[in-house]
Amino acid sequence: MGRLMRTDGARGLALVSPPLLYAILMLAAPLLMIVLTSFWTQNFMEIDRSFTLANYREAFTDPLYRTLMLRSLRISGLVTLVTVLTAFPIAYFVSFHVAPERKSLWLFLITIPFWTSYLIRVFLWRVILAFDGPVNGTLIGLGIIDQPLSFILYNANAVIITLAHAFAPFAILPIFVSLERIDRSLLEAARDLGESTAMTFLRVTLPLAAPGVLAAILIVFIPTIGDYVTPRLVGGSGGTMIANMIYAQIFDLNDRPMGATLAVCAMAVVGTIAVALILLSRRWTRTGG
Amino acid sequence: MTGKRVLTAYAVLYLLFLYAPIVLLPLFAFNDGTVIAFPLRGFTLEWFEELTRTAALHQATLNSLVIASSTSVLATCLGMFAARAGARFRFPGKGGILGFIMLPLVLPEIIVAISLLVVLLQLGLSLSIWTVVAGHVLICTPFAVAILNGSFAGLDRSLEEAAVDLGETPLSTFRLVTLPLVTPGIVASLLICFTISLDEFIIAFFLSGNQPTLPVYLWSQLRFPGRLPIIFALGTILVCLSVGLLVAAEIFRRRGLRKAGLKDTGGFL
Numbered sequence: 001m002g003r004l005m006r007t008d009g010a011r012g013l014a015l016v017s018p019p020l021l022y023a024i025l026m027l028a029a030p031l032l033m034i035v036l037t038s039f040w041t042q043n044f045m046e047i048d049r050s051f052t053l054a055n056y057r058e059a060f061t062d063p064l065y066r067t068l069m070l071r072s073l074r075i076s077g078l079v080t081l082v083t084v085l086t087a088f089p090i091a092y093f094v095s096f097h098v099a100p101e102r103k104s105l106w107l108f109l110i111t112i113p114f115w116t117s118y119l120i121r122v123f124l125w126r127v128i129l130a131f132d133g134p135v136n137g138t139l140i141g142l143g144i145i146d147q148p149l150s151f152i153l154y155n156a157n158a159v160i161i162t163l164a165h166a167f168a169p170f171a172i173l174p175i176f177v178s179l180e181r182i183d184r185s186l187l188e189a190a191r192d193l194g195e196s197t198a199m200t201f202l203r204v205t206l207p208l209a210a211p212g213v214l215a216a217i218l219i220v221f222i223p224t225i226g227d228y229v230t231p232r233l234v235g236g237s238g239g240t241m242i243a244n245m246i247y248a249q250i251f252d253l254n255d256r257p258m259g260a261t262l263a264v265c266a267m268a269v270v271g272t273i274a275v276a277l278i279l280l281s282r283r284w285t286r287t288g289g
Numbered sequence: 290m291t292g293k294r295v296l297t298a299y300a301v302l303y304l305l306f307l308y309a310p311i312v313l314l315p316l317f318a319f320n321d322g323t324v325i326a327f328p329l330r331g332f333t334l335e336w337f338e339e340l341t342r343t344a345a346l347h348q349a350t351l352n353s354l355v356i357a358s359s360t361s362v363l364a365t366c367l368g369m370f371a372a373r374a375g376a377r378f379r380f381p382g383k384g385g386i387l388g389f390i391m392l393p394l395v396l397p398e399i400i401v402a403i404s405l406l407v408v409l410l411q412l413g414l415s416l417s418i419w420t421v422v423a424g425h426v427l428i429c430t431p432f433a434v435a436i437l438n439g440s441f442a443g444l445d446r447s448l449e450e451a452a453v454d455l456g457e458t459p460l461s462t463f464r465l466v467t468l469p470l471v472t473p474g475i476v477a478s479l480l481i482c483f484t485i486s487l488d489e490f491i492i493a494f495f496l497s498g499n500q501p502t503l504p505v506y507l508w509s510q511l512r513f514p515g516r517l518p519i520i521f522a523l524g525t526i527l528v529c530l531s532v533g534l535l536v537a538a539e540i541f542r543r544r545g546l547r548k549a550g551l552k553d554t555g556g557f558l
Contacts, residue, residue: 012378226397
């Protein structure tokens with residue numbers, strides 16, 4: 001048996017090695033390289049490879065970087081909040097109110113927009129939210145406002161709306177999966193024991209859906225902080241995020257080490273928040289049940 | 290029951306929100322005017338004709354097709370190795386290894402893009418469509434694994450054992466028994482990876498050098514207001530293409546699930 005396990009393990013490792021080697025070569029090694037580069041400095045046309053913390057000192061003290069990092073965190077946080085809050089009722093609706101044979105059709109409908117050109121989708125939000133766009137046109141036509149709304153384009157709000165749209169399926173799917181796993185007899189039991197519908201939802205459904213909600217939060221929060229296209233197209237100057245600065249450092253200012261430093265900082269911040277969220281939720285589920 | 294009615298109304302509104310940009314796209318693509326605003330001016334095919342006359346666009350399309358085809362084949366192959374290993378074997382560090390392969394799924398793309406760029410520049414390699422392929426394979430492999438997991442996990446092991454008992458070699462067993470059973474999953478994975486690669490912008494933007502892909506070309510044109518209707522015409526074609534590919538992928542995925550005798554749990558992710 002031990003011998004069988006050994007050969008089984010060896011065969012498994014051999015089989016998984018091509019994708020693993022690829023990920024090591026194309027992901028782990030480049031990430032290490034970025035960390036290494038972040039400790040170097042750009043000296044006009046060439047890179048000075050002596051180890052220094054100068055870039056990090058600059059990243060933490062320069063108010064521009066600090067503003068951008070905090071703004072990115074705030075925008076990503078708000079995007080996550082809006083996306084998860086608006087996605088939850090949809091996931092709930094598909095899981096609890098759609099006939100089983102039509103569920104995959106609904107999921108398919110929800111995922112289709114996500115697979116169409118990202119660039120064009122973002123650009124179309126610029127059209128939709130524009131001064132003379134359909135949103136303002138409709139609101140003026142209905143007599144709700146008489147001046148076009150100016151707070152919905154070229155600022156952080158536009159970034160939040162556009163990203164909430166782009167990441168909707170990422171939030172809906174994990175929540176849907178966790179809702180599907182809930183044993184429906186638990187809900188009946190709660191109802192039989194005299195809980196109201198609202199209390200059943202709060203005390204049974206919501207806690208059981210928590211893992212899906214956490215997954216949704218992470219899967220929206222982590223990638224949005226590095227988004228480049230949306231802030232660039234609809235963000236204006238007030239919606240610029242850290243990814244735009246990383247790009248500017250590398251391509252416009254030709255300072256690769258500083259770009260690397262900012263990337264490492266962004267990864268570290270996002271990673272810390274993600275780990276903190278996971279630990280918090282573990283603690284919460286332990287004490288809760 | 291009012292609760293259900295409210296939820297249904299909300300779901301319909303939400304779908305409207307999801308589809309709003311896609312619905313607007315063809316409106317402006319066929320609109321006879323260069324200003325992207327309401328009211329619409331009338332119907333024209335001029336922008337689609339202009340597409341056929343733009344040589345830079347044709348080169349970008351060719352680049353994108355080469356990249357997307359290569360990416361989908363390579364990522365699906367890598368995905369098959371990972372999905373097969375994950376479904377069939379227990380090996381040390383399994384969770385960590387498979388998790389690491391899936392990592393690009395949650396990593397911000399800009400991080401993947403700049404880390405690859407810095408390495409390539411450090412190594413002195415020149416940027417081309419092949420550096421884009423390298424990046425795209427990395428981000429597509431997790432999707433391939435996710436789709437193929439379903440196919441390989443649903444495989445009945447006794448079928449393969451029977452084939453071996455009847456004298457087939459491991460290789461011929463794989464070719465004659467395993468492969469036909471997972472073919473729908475493979476096709477779905479090829480289509481999805483193709484779609485992702487065709488649409489991917491950030492990695493292509495960083496790594497394509499002077500060989501732009503379709504999205505990179507698109508990005509360069511967004512600066513010129515007069516070119517916008519042409520972009521929307523192109524966008525309309527791209528959206529139709531993606532939706533067609535996705536419907537095909539979904540059909541193959543469902544066929545695969547039926548073949549494996551699994552219940553449809555829905556969705557690619």
